[in-house]
Amino acid sequence: VRAELTREITEIARRQLATDGAAGLSLRAVAREMGMVSSAVYRYFSSRDELLTALIIEGYDAVGSAVEQAEGRCPRQDYPGRWLVACQGLRDWALAHPHEYALIYGSPVPGYEAPEQTIAPAGRVAAVLGKIISDAYRAGALTGPGKPGESGEPGESGKPEESGEPEQWPAVPGSFAPDAGRLREAVLPGVPDGLAARSLAAWAAVFGLVSFELFGQFQNVVTGRDEFFRYAAASLGGLAGLGGRPG
Amino acid sequence: VRAELTREITEIARRQLATDGAAGLSLRAVAREMGMVSSAVYRYFSSRDELLTALIIEGYDAVGSAVEQAEGRCPRQDYPGRWLVACQGLRDWALAHPHEYALIYGSPVPGYEAPEQTIAPAGRVAAVLGKIISDAYRAGALTGPGKPGESGEPGESGKPEESGEPEQWPAVPGSFAPDAGRLREAVLPGVPDGLAARSLAAWAAVFGLVSFELFGQFQNVVTGRDEFFRYAAASLGGLAGLGGRPG
DNA sequence: TGTACATCAGTGAACGCGCGTTCACTGATGTAC
DNA sequence: TGTACATCAGTGAACGCGCGTTCACTGATGTAC
Numbered sequence: 001v002r003a004e005l006t007r008e009i010t011e012i013a014r015r016q017l018a019t020d021g022a023a024g025l026s027l028r029a030v031a032r033e034m035g036m037v038s039s040a041v042y043r044y045f046s047s048r049d050e051l052l053t054a055l056i057i058e059g060y061d062a063v064g065s066a067v068e069q070a071e072g073r074c075p076r077q078d079y080p081g082r083w084l085v086a087c088q089g090l091r092d093w094a095l096a097h098p099h100e101y102a103l104i105y106g107s108p109v110p111g112y113e114a115p116e117q118t119i120a121p122a123g124r125v126a127a128v129l130g131k132i133i134s135d136a137y138r139a140g141a142l143t144g145p146g147k148p149g150e151s152g153e154p155g156e157s158g159k160p161e162e163s164g165e166p167e168q169w170p171a172v173p174g175s176f177a178p179d180a181g182r183l184r185e186a187v188l189p190g191v192p193d194g195l196a197a198r199s200l201a202a203w204a205a206v207f208g209l210v211s212f213e214l215f216g217q218f219q220n221v222v223t224g225r226d227e228f229f230r231y232a233a234a235s236l237g238g239l240a241g242l243g244g245r246p247g
Numbered sequence: 248v249r250a251e252l253t254r255e256i257t258e259i260a261r262r263q264l265a266t267d268g269a270a271g272l273s274l275r276a277v278a279r280e281m282g283m284v285s286s287a288v289y290r291y292f293s294s295r296d297e298l299l300t301a302l303i304i305e306g307y308d309a310v311g312s313a314v315e316q317a318e319g320r321c322p323r324q325d326y327p328g329r330w331l332v333a334c335q336g337l338r339d340w341a342l343a344h345p346h347e348y349a350l351i352y353g354s355p356v357p358g359y360e361a362p363e364q365t366i367a368p369a370g371r372v373a374a375v376l377g378k379i380i381s382d383a384y385r386a387g388a389l390t391g392p393g394k395p396g397e398s399g400e401p402g403e404s405g406k407p408e409e410s411g412e413p414e415q416w417p418a419v420p421g422s423f424a425p426d427a428g429r430l431r432e433a434v435l436p437g438v439p440d441g442l443a444a445r446s447l448a449a450w451a452a453v454f455g456l457v458s459f460e461l462f463g464q465f466q467n468v469v470t471g472r473d474e475f476f477r478y479a480a481a482s483l484g485g486l487a488g489l490g491g492r493p494g
Numbered sequence: 495t496g497t498a499c500a501t502c503a504g505t506g507a508a509c510g511c512g513c514g515t516t517c518a519c520t521g522a523t524g525t526a527c
Numbered sequence: 528t529g530t531a532c533a534t535c536a537g538t539g540a541a542c543g544c545g546c547g548t549t550c551a552c553t554g555a556t557g558t559a560c
Binding site: 273275276286289294 | 512513514515516517
Binding site: 019020021022023024102105106107108109110111114119122168169170172173175176178179182183197198200201204205206207208209211212215216217218220221222223224227228230231232234235236238239243 | 268354357358417422423426448452453455456462463467469471475477478485486
């Protein structure tokens, strides 16, 4: 019973998010819609921030599972395809839940400090994209520089792993080495530093595409949004060596 | 006198943006800090939204001129260098003015509808980045496919201009043709459709990098932020054929 | 089976706060004759 | 030079609204003996 009511509160809060944005989320409004008196909500959430935190965690989980499901529908060996459908899963979810997307990937809510609880679910999308790249890398399926075995042990140092090839990418900065190490442990097992850096860039870049579209920067600029996103996401996959053609 | 007071009001409002965010911007608070009574502000701005609009326009102008100035300090023929310093100019401005950045490139302010006045200044950054690419293209300085003259008249149709080369990029969707036409008229004179699409993607991607950093998604992920951004921005430039090495 | 008690979800009133916007007004400045 | 008038920046009070949070409380439910 208690769990059910808690669920109902967050459900209503999520709906209000869609009309007023995160800054306008109000415990009193939620209580009103629940048919409760405002103080009763404090039985379930001890403050407005706690409710916000719950919404953020739910948001990360929702987008994470949407991306996981989309990506799961693609043959395991079609790495560019997996990248593309994962990106499309992200975009589709964002278009369907713009305010939840804004809550977790948009400007921070002023005065709200995200607690540590939100860190773990935030990693689910990154985990999916990372696994695609490291799977492809270990299968030797990446195009361009950075194939495994070509140049020493991957990822043990910051030295550029592209050394045998014509330099397609700039040299990865040495200061990225510890970050690359952490990424390898978390989401990009086995990939070398440069590829890790470009994967991270591609990851952020895909969110840039989605944010631009969602936040209105493509108004009067891009008309065929689905097709453009497909093209752009596939091109960004090329950054991480996933240079296949879409479709 | 009137102009001076108007300037002072927006100045104070801009400062308040930095502490409370766009949603918390309040005419009364501005008036308080001006030492005026709240209704007096209505002599200068007929509503809160009008003040917001002024701030948005100022923000676009500020970031636009910051990027223009940064880019102007680079030799005209060093196209990858111009791209990189333009991106760095954007990032530096964003780090120095995070709330103004969030106001114009972050989640939309709920209940606020951007009027047409804001469209023109919004294009300044895009104009700088676009000019770099089209300059480089016309000088034949782009790496990879898409050099001028290699395959027919650039940009007259949606057919893939890469046809003679090994296919590095996916085929640009035909639905992008009208968008590419508009981009050529505005910021990318002369470039073919595919390059226009990748340039647009790179543009959005760079903002993705900046937004991720600013909105906290790189916390506990990237430590050497300056160096990583340099690497990532340079790599993204590669999307548009600006494949030079940074530095 | 029946009574005493504890638990706890939800109530209702209140605190103190802030907001955007309107409106009749004061009073200084500048202009016209 | 002096008076009458218009302009308009800024005042002060008010309207009606919403917010987060606290607190003493009611009253139903379930448990222990």
